[in-house]
Amino acid sequence: MNTLLDISDVVVRFGVRGGVFRSAGTIDAVSGVSLKIEEGQTYGIVGESGSGKTTLARAVAGLHHASEGSILYLGKELRNLPETQFRKLRREIVMMFQDPIGSLSPRLSIKSLITEPFRIQGMTDRDLDAEARRLLQMVGLPPEFAARYPYQISGGQARRVGVARALALDPKLLIADEPTAGLDVSIQGEMLNLLARLQDELGLAIMIITHNLNVVRHITDRVGIMYLGKLVEEGDTDTVFASPQHPYTLALLAANPEPDPDAQLMRIELQGEPPSILRRPKGCEFHTRCPFAQARCAAEVPDWQVKGAAAHRCHFPSAWEENRMEKL
């Protein structure tokens, strides 16, 4: 399998406007992330609000400038690529945005919306009516939807339109930002099944950004867990779910109430609130909320440790396991 996307040590830095008496500073919303996505693979990026997952995705799609590191797409450097050249690449790297209704212009018909990519890419020789029919059929919507407007469709249907538009140009990499947020569970399944089916049919790679670990467990091949702009754990999805090493991964897994009143969950309650990215904690950045933190965690930055099919950044990866033994 070929590596489609090779991200290494990517930093996305934003300027912060200071107050009257404060000097302006910078924040690293993404602070040194490295990961690889193979052709046809599904990669899940998980993390809470403000963890930098959307910023990372937008940097890959060329919507944010990466300050450091490299983003290789099929061996080609995307960082610092001028917008005129990036535009051509958007046939192959497409992004599906989070807000399904908000990302559709209310004044364009569904047909105009899903065939807009052809116009933007100057592919004027296409029969747009036929393309619209093909795309609607692909995402399971009836052809008469072409004449409708966004306000006439439901949230779930709007997401399908989003998928149709993203896949119009037969891309190689689809970046899906929270594709199921706000959907009812019955429709969430439809959306994920659709993405899985299209992936099999079209052989595209998907980078899926979500905070729903249940979704990640079922549909991804690999997963990366982000906290304060850094990966804290990364690897083969089954491995990470079977034996999470980082306490934050564990907390996320534990914070997933099961629909069973008698489920005996190991509750890992995190302390306090996520720290501000403006004032990153010293040492391990998770130590301020970690229930297993020790003196060393506040002082030393843990190394990235590869262990089998996964890797993590924690001084005491087995601390929670001892804790669990005590509870059992």
Next chain:
Amino acid sequence: MAVLDIQKLSVSYATPRGELKALRDVSITVPDRKIVGIVGESGCGKSTLISAIIRLMAPNAHVGSGQVAFKGEDLLTKGEAQIRALRGTQISMVFQDPMQTHNPVLTVGRQMIDIQYRDALSKAEKRKRAVDMLALVGIPDPEARLNQYPFEFSGGMRQRIAIAMALMARPALLIADEPTTALDATLEVQIIKRLRELQDEIGCSILFISHHLGVIAELCDEVVVMYAGEVVEAGSVRDVFHSPAHPYTRALLECDPGHIKEKTRNLPTIPGNIPDLVNLPSGCIFAARCPRRFDACTARPAMAEASAGHGTACHLIGMEMTA
């Protein structure tokens, strides 16, 4: 006695297409000191139900029939002044979006003191109560935090402040409308745990609305499942989640990816759409999407007992009993 006893409540909206029957014969009981969860997907009537209880209905809404008894008195027949006296003191509410609940240009302390306008206390005493309440919901350093503005708090903290304000007057009933939906998973767990502790401490009842089955299972004593404006199943959390009687409840539980232990790329769904609430189907409301539909489903099923205290509106119940 039940704090809240809703009987046969029907609410409809006047729309250009005709009468939209948002709630039909909904009966829900919230016992004293219990947490009752309402689950259902978009369009099931959760929001209409809340607005009917606190009488904040849209101008085009119309109560067709039924009653909403709060401590034995029907709220629907009360005058506006009487309702206003109950809101915030006896019945209070936590809304979905913590970012928009507070006034952005007033300090949190000012808002928490203002809402005590009914009480004949000095400002210092009101401030003291605000501090105590913030401490109770787990805001560190509450004294200093009172002087801060909402934007200086994170989403999780703002929701806890909203809960603190709602519980300030020690109401008999707290209505929480998807209070954790806008929050991250780890914060959601914190809020749920806190709500349970507070409920225990204050001794109120909670009506908790959510579409997250896991949260309901974790927090609630009883659960009511709604579909397209009707109650399809109600009972203790254990009964409903362990032995769901209505096909819709079963389908909903099966769809939850947290429920599926084996990794799969083909997740279960509920085929079809919710019915048009203007032109309702004549029989069972779920029949069109139901995998176990049969002849009897052309008639509307009445609520029947699946087991003691566990009811469902499904024809299959009688069938299974006789079979």
